[in-house]
Amino acid sequence: MGMTLVEKILSNHVGRSVKQGEFVLATIDATMSHDANRPLAIDAFYDMGGTTLFNPDRVVMALEHNYPALSDAHIVSHQKIRTFCKEQKCRLYEGEGIGHSIMMEKGHVLPGDLVVATDSHTTTYGAVGAFASGIGSTDMAVALMTGKLWFLVPETIKINVMGTLPAGVSSKDIILYVIHKMTADGATYKAVHFGGTAIGTLSMDARMTMTNMAVEMGAKVAFIEPDDVTFDWLKNRTAKTISPVYADPDAVYADLIDIDVSKLSPFIAKPHRVDNGASIEDVEGTPIHQGNIVSCTGARLDDLRIAAAILKGKKILEGQRLVIVPSSREVFKAALNEGLISIFVESGGIIGSPSCAGCSGQKFATPGDGDVVISTANRNFLGRLGNSKASIYLASPATVAASVLNGKITDPRRYLK
Amino acid sequence: MIIEGKAHVFGDHINTDYIISAKVKNRLTDLDEMAKFLMEDIRPNFYSTIQPGDFIVGGINFGCGSSREAAPSVIKRAGIAAVIAKGFARIFFRNAINIGLLVLYADTGNIDEYDQLKINLDTGTIENATKQTSISTQSVPPFIKNIVDEGGIKNYLKKFPNFESM
Numbered sequence: 001m002g003m004t005l006v007e008k009i010l011s012n013h014v015g016r017s018v019k020q021g022e023f024v025l026a027t028i029d030a031t032m033s034h035d036a037n038r039p040l041a042i043d044a045f046y047d048m049g050g051t052t053l054f055n056p057d058r059v060v061m062a063l064e065h066n067y068p069a070l071s072d073a074h075i076v077s078h079q080k081i082r083t084f085c086k087e088q089k090c091r092l093y094e095g096e097g098i099g100h101s102i103m104m105e106k107g108h109v110l111p112g113d114l115v116v117a118t119d120s121h122t123t124t125y126g127a128v129g130a131f132a133s134g135i136g137s138t139d140m141a142v143a144l145m146t147g148k149l150w151f152l153v154p155e156t157i158k159i160n161v162m163g164t165l166p167a168g169v170s171s172k173d174i175i176l177y178v179i180h181k182m183t184a185d186g187a188t189y190k191a192v193h194f195g196g197t198a199i200g201t202l203s204m205d206a207r208m209t210m211t212n213m214a215v216e217m218g219a220k221v222a223f224i225e226p227d228d229v230t231f232d233w234l235k236n237r238t239a240k241t242i243s244p245v246y247a248d249p250d251a252v253y254a255d256l257i258d259i260d261v262s263k264l265s266p267f268i269a270k271p272h273r274v275d276n277g278a279s280i281e282d283v284e285g286t287p288i289h290q291g292n293i294v295s296c297t298g299a300r301l302d303d304l305r306i307a308a309a310i311l312k313g314k315k316i317l318e319g320q321r322l323v324i325v326p327s328s329r330e331v332f333k334a335a336l337n338e339g340l341i342s343i344f345v346e347s348g349g350i351i352g353s354p355s356c357a358g359c360s361g362q363k364f365a366t367p368g369d370g371d372v373v374i375s376t377a378n379r380n381f382l383g384r385l386g387n388s389k390a391s392i393y394l395a396s397p398a399t400v401a402a403s404v405l406n407g408k409i410t411d412p413r414r415y416l417k
Numbered sequence: 418m419i420i421e422g423k424a425h426v427f428g429d430h431i432n433t434d435y436i437i438s439a440k441v442k443n444r445l446t447d448l449d450e451m452a453k454f455l456m457e458d459i460r461p462n463f464y465s466t467i468q469p470g471d472f473i474v475g476g477i478n479f480g481c482g483s484s485r486e487a488a489p490s491v492i493k494r495a496g497i498a499a500v501i502a503k504g505f506a507r508i509f510f511r512n513a514i515n516i517g518l519l520v521l522y523a524d525t526g527n528i529d530e531y532d533q534l535k536i537n538l539d540t541g542t543i544e545n546a547t548k549q550t551s552i553s554t555q556s557v558p559p560f561i562k563n564i565v566d567e568g569g570i571k572n573y574l575k576k577f578p579n580f581e582s583m
Contacts, residue, residue, distance in 0.1 A: 023558065023560045023583050024583075025580050025583060036439070036442065036443065036485075037485070037486070037487075038442050038445075038446060038448060038451065038485065038486070038487040038490075039448070039486065039487075039490075044486075047571070048571055048574075065443075066443055070443070071443050071444055073443065073444055073445060073446050074443070076446065077446070118484060118486075119483075119484055120482065120483050120484040120508060122484075134484035134508055135484060135508065135511070135512075136484055136485070136486030136508065136511070136512035136515060136516075137486045138486060138512070138515040138516060138569075138570055138571070139511065139512070139515060139570075142570060142574070150560075150580055150583065152558075184430055184478055184481055185430075185477055185478040185481065185504060185506070188478070188504065188506060188507055189507050218478070218481065218506060218507065220507055273430060360439040361434075361438060361439025361440040361442070361443055362439070362443060363443070379432075379434070379482065381432045381434040381435065381482065382434075382435070382458055382459070383434055383435070383438050383440065383458035384434050384439070386438075386439070386440040388438075388458040
């Protein structure tokens with residue numbers, strides 16, 4: 001019987017053939033943890049009796065949820081993590097942006113790898129065909145000490161995305177639509193395999209948005225099998241040999257779902273759940289106060305390009321706020337070189353330094369009571385941005401840009417040339 | 418072993434931002450301090466209504482959202498003895514097992530606020546003394562039960578340093 005991609009990757013990391021439903025102990029290729037974990041992964045590591053890392057070269061830590069330090073608690077956390085990384089000689093990134101962006105950009109994750117990180121959006125790395133899952137600090141301590149972790153081999157749901165994506169519609173719209181159809185626990189404990197002709201046309205940035213958000217339907221991991229887009233992305237990012245893994249044609253799936261995107265409209269998640277979806281036609285005209293182009297989900301270079309194309313030469317409506325936080329230094333530099341940052345500044349936007357700011361309750365652009373924020377980020381739970389009297393809509397960068405020009409949710413296709 | 422307490426009932430999809438908001442997590446580092454803000458955004462002052470040994474009762478997808486281990490941790494530190502729910506998000510479930518917070522799958526639809534519950538952990542039965550009804554918990558795989566029985570992964574690894582019970 002054929003194996004799914006997940007069965008193959010886990011088999012490679014267990015040293016024998018494993019099947020869906022088994023509990024296995026697997027070797028870890030790389031880890032990432034950051035400054036927002038409570039307890040910090042390093043504290044859990046010491047608490048478990050850890051002294052040395054399984055492989056310092058494969059351990060990445062990033063200061064990014066609150067960076068530069070936005071609270072006293074973070075000043076302390078940052079110092080602790082710096083000291084740890086210096087002593088243990090593992091990889092520390094600060095000022096480089098969001099951990100997930102760093103892991104992808106700096107070649108820390110390759111096709112076929114097994115990677116864990118202390119953040120639910122670790123599923124992002126599946127965009128290069130890796131098995132990548134979010135874990136808590138205690139699990140991370142086990143991984144850091146032993147280089148191994150236990151897993152239940154998940155079943156896989158295959159989502160076949162077909163058709164031609166219409167102009168003005170992006171991968172964020174696809175994934176919000178999928179989550180709406182699947183519901184918030186539709187993929188709990190399962191792997192999600194995105195395939196189909198429409199996926200092949202997506203850039204790596206666009207693919208990352210999809211695998212990133214798969215956790216919002218409960219997925220353990222999500223992935224897109226490697227192709228030329230993947231190899232092109234990896235070209236100058238790693239010197240290592242790439243050994244991509246693919247599912248067998250006769251692999252057994254828990255569910256096979258077909259989605260045709262040819263007629264997809266821009267899609268939105270309404271307050272206060274990610275699966276509370278609606279087509280743009282149903283929410284257009286809703287007044288907003290602030291637009292956020294932020295996070296590991298929606299502030300990659302492609303996202304900034306899309307938003308800038310709509311904002312170019314225009315100003316956001318008086319009274320509106322527009323917040324842009326590039327997901328990484330690499331993205332920020334490219335955006336500067338391409339003139340995108342100028343476009344955002346001219347239009348009235350404010351720019352934050354690469355980090356998770358604007359996504360998860362940091363003291364940064366916190367909305368006021370009664371404010372409505374439309375965001376390219378990944379969650380809209382009540383209180384997510386630090387004020388439980390504000391509400392959040394999730395959308396694509398195009399929709400966010402179009403909306404802040406008008407002070408209300410706006411169909412970005414109105415701006416197509 | 419039998420544990421008893423009153424039920425604090427919450428609905429479906431209780432996410433990790435509701436359990437412990439990022440706003441609090443960004444400001445505090447002490448988990449016992451953070452426990453005072455358990456469920457603050459959806460039930461202000463919930464912490465003050467908890468007696469040690471009480472239960473949280475949820476619907477589907479309890480603990481969805483973030484991988485923050487602080488979520489099960491603050492629940493445990495607030496004095497909650499177990500979370501009973503129709504379903505759990507996987508990272509939350511795994512984190513709870515790791516830190517020794519009891520998480521039990523059961524059909525919780527007929528449990529109301531402050532119902533007195535008596536849980537027999539050996540038989541897996543939950544008796545509702547207030548309603549005079551009884552439901553059963555779903556059994557978990559033996560490997561998971563090993564970790565739970567030891568009180569979490571730290572103690573489990575002391576006994577089985579190479580995961581020998583898997």
